[in-house]
Amino acid sequence: MSRVCDLSFRVPRASFQSAWRDLRMTFLSIEFGSEAYREECELRHRVLRVPIGLSLYDEDLSRESGQMHFGLFAERKLVACAIAVAISSTEAKIRQMAVSQGTQRQGCGRKLLQALERELAARGFRHFSLNARVVAAGFYEKLGYTRTGPEFTEVGLPHVKMEKRLAS
Numbered sequence: 301m302s303r304v305c306d307l308s309f310r311v312p313r314a315s316f317q318s319a320w321r322d323l324r325m326t327f328l329s330i331e332f333g334s335e336a337y338r339e340e341c342e343l344r345h346r347v348l349r350v351p352i353g354l355s356l357y358d359e360d361l362s363r364e365s366g367q368m369h370f371g372l373f374a375e376r377k378l379v380a381c382a383i384a385v386a387i388s389s390t391e392a393k394i395r396q397m398a399v400s401q402g403t404q405r406q407g408c409g410r411k412l413l414q415a416l417e418r419e420l421a422a423r424g425f426r427h428f429s430l431n432a433r434v435v436a437a438g439f440y441e442k443l444g445y446t447r448t449g450p451e452f453t454e455v456g457l458p459h460v461k462m463e464k465r466l467a468s
């Protein structure tokens with residue numbers, strides 16, 4: 301696990317349960333195969349697979365060794381994660397975005413995606429694409445993403461392609 305940036309923000313008091321008040325969040329890159337990667341897989345398993353009756357561990361995760369992994373940590377505990385895949389030198393596809401169930405709708409997803417976009421922009425990416433679950437499309441729209449195609453089914457759920465392009 302390596303430090304990318306310290307977001308230096310404090311979660312708004314009003315929107316957090318007492319246990320989460322004033323915890324400082326840190327955005328970090330995660331090394332494939334590390335202990336933090338195992339924590340990332342567990343978060344993705346719990347948030348993205350268990351609720352739809354699937355297991356992340358039934359999937360071939362070896363291809364993820366060449367992908368970019370990031371997490372938002374509160375006091376060393378992973379609360380949100382996402383993966384970015386280089387499609388070209390300027391386009392990155394964002395996948396597997398997940399916020400732990402106890403901290404959803406409290407600003408962590410926004411903080412993670414904004415930090416991820418800044419990190420990807422620093423690496424030269426100007427175009428971000430993703431397959432959004434339709435139930436989460438409103439979240440991405442709030443972050444400036446637009447729908448780019450019709451709905452389709454993935455892991456048994458309706459999805460839609462979305463993208464965001466940075467001004468050059």
Ligand SMILES: CC(C)(COP(=O)(O)OP(=O)(O)OC[C@H]1O[C@@H](n2cnc3c(N)ncnc32)[C@H](O)[C@@H]1OP(=O)(O)O)[C@@H](O)C(=O)NCCC(=O)NCCS
Pocket residue numbers: 347348396397398399400403404405406407408409410411431432433435436437438439440442
């Ligand atoms: C979708 C998800 C990543 C959003 O992260 P989050 O931390 O809950 O979202 P935030 O609190 O940062 O929300 C930012 C804004 O998006 C809105 N938002 C969050 N989830 C939303 C949703 N599912 N639909 C519509 N709007 C949503 C919030 O209300 C907030 O709006 P505001 O700024 O007007 O208050 C998270 O809820 C999650 O992991 N959900 C389960 C797994 C999932 O669906 N992952 C995405 C797969 S494509």
